[in-house]
Amino acid sequence: MRATHPPELSARARFLLGDIDLAAARGLEIGALNRPVIPPSLAAVTYVDHAPTEALREKYRGDPNVDIDRIVSVDAVWGEQSLAECLAGRAPFNYAIAAHVIEHVPDLVGWLHEVAEVLRPGGELMLVVPDKRYTFDLLRQTSRLADVIESYVRGVRRPTPGQVFDHFANLVEVDVAAAWAGTLEPARLRRRNGPHGVLALCRTALDGAYHDSHCWVFTVATFPGLCAALADLDLMPFELVRFQPTPVNDLEMLAVLRRPPEGTPGGLGGSFRAVLDRLEARQLVTRGDGAGPDGATLWDTLVARLDAAAAATAQAEAERDNLASREAALRAELDRQSQQIKALAEELARLKSSRSWRWTRFMRAARGGWGRRRGDGDAPPSQLSSSLSQ
Numbered sequence: 486m487r488a489t490h491p492p493e494l495s496a497r498a499r500f501l502l503g504d505i506d507l508a509a510a511r512g513l514e515i516g517a518l519n520r521p522v523i524p525p526s527l528a529a530v531t532y533v534d535h536a537p538t539e540a541l542r543e544k545y546r547g548d549p550n551v552d553i554d555r556i557v558s559v560d561a562v563w564g565e566q567s568l569a570e571c572l573a574g575r576a577p578f579n580y581a582i583a584a585h586v587i588e589h590v591p592d593l594v595g596w597l598h599e600v601a602e603v604l605r606p607g608g609e610l611m612l613v614v615p616d617k618r619y620t621f622d623l624l625r626q627t628s629r630l631a632d633v634i635e636s637y638v639r640g641v642r643r644p645t646p647g648q649v650f651d652h653f654a655n656l657v658e659v660d661v662a663a664a665w666a667g668t669l670e671p672a673r674l675r676r677r678n679g680p681h682g683v684l685a686l687c688r689t690a691l692d693g694a695y696h697d698s699h700c701w702v703f704t705v706a707t708f709p710g711l712c713a714a715l716a717d718l719d720l721m722p723f724e725l726v727r728f729q730p731t732p733v734n735d736l737e738m739l740a741v742l743r744r745p746p747e748g749t750p751g752g753l754g755g756s757f758r759a760v761l762d763r764l765e766a767r768q769l770v771t772r773g774d775g776a777g778p779d780g781a782t783l784w785d786t787l788v789a790r791l792d793a794a795a796a797a798t799a800q801a802e803a804e805r806d807n808l809a810s811r812e813a814a815l816r817a818e819l820d821r822q823s824q825q826i827k828a829l830a831e832e833l834a835r836l837k838s839s840r841s842w843r844w845t846r847f848m849r850a851a852r853g854g855w856g857r858r859r860g861d862g863d864a865p866p867s868q869l870s871s872s873l874s875q
Contacts, residue, residue: 510579576603584613594637601722652698716754
């Protein structure tokens with residue numbers, strides 16, 4: 486039986502919560518800032534962020550996108566300590582919510598494991614994940630398994646210089662409706678930051694400065710694909726139980742992961758691949774559109790098709806140029822032949838005006854006369870003398 490949720494909850498909150506009873510469940514929300522998925526007036530939720538409440542208000546003072554008076558009261562600060570350590574005995578929880586957070590964490594695998602550690606067996610992690618095809622990450626490549634593994638092995642707690650550069654060097658303004666309509670021209674999108682300034686920022690990141698970045702980039706195909714690959718490496722502590730692909734004219738997908746009960750055998754990657762199969766059946770993705778963690782995204786596929794069309798156009802232009810060259814060569818040969826004919830005509834004209842031509846005109850006339858009489862049964866003198874001698 487599905488739980489009855491307060492009418493004030495948004496549609497995405499209802500999807501994420503599913504059967505969870507807010508009144509009875511213990512919840513955790515990470516990075517709520519001023520827009521919690523579960524407002525404090527509707528349930529007893531523990532709020533975790535990267536800084537205390539007052540520090541957040543000071544940080545976002547003057548930011549037109551953040552109403553600092555609506556920033557929720559932070560109960561625990563998650564920074565250099567593990568999540569379990571910063572919660573100081575408040576765990577375990579029935580669910581944890583992170584809206585537009587997972588893309589910010591420097592160590593994706595470590596973050597997932599720390600969240601799983603504070604959930605009960607069967608507890609759920611509810612994610613709101615931006616789809617890069619409709620955000621300022623549009624020009625970026627989707628995250629690779631190799632990069633996720635490197636950050637995990639290194640145990641990074643701050644965005645790396647590479648993550649900082651990729652984020653800030655590729656930020657662009659994107660119209661969501663235009664992106665959905667397919668009318669955006671990537672080559673015309675203007676990057677917000679110059680590369681040299683971003684490079685200087687990266688150097689400060691190397692010195693330990695924390696620059697909030699989108700460390701990871703996903704699409705509806707690459708998110709479950711990457712999670713499946715992590716599960717195959719026994720690095721994914723969750724199974725996927727609900728998934729909502731990015732709705733039309735929206736920019737975020739919804740995913741609900743569940744910590745398996747104790748003693749559950751491996752093979753969690755199957756739950757992520759099952760979602761990919763359903764998406765493929767609904768023609769929302771294809772295997773060539775990024776079903777694997779290192780595959781091409783839907784946008785990348787379109788770009789590849791455009792590149793192929795451009796290559797075909799270039800080949801046609803090359804063939805056209807080749808035909809033009811052949812035409813020019815033929816015209817040159819024609820001009821040469823014409824010049825040769827002209828030279829021969831001039832030579833013939835000079836010959837006809839010479840003395841020898843004039844002196845031999847009677848011989849030419851006589852030869853022509855005998856030739857004309859051949860048709861009347863006559864023979865030239867040489868043949869007549871031969872006949873008489875016989």
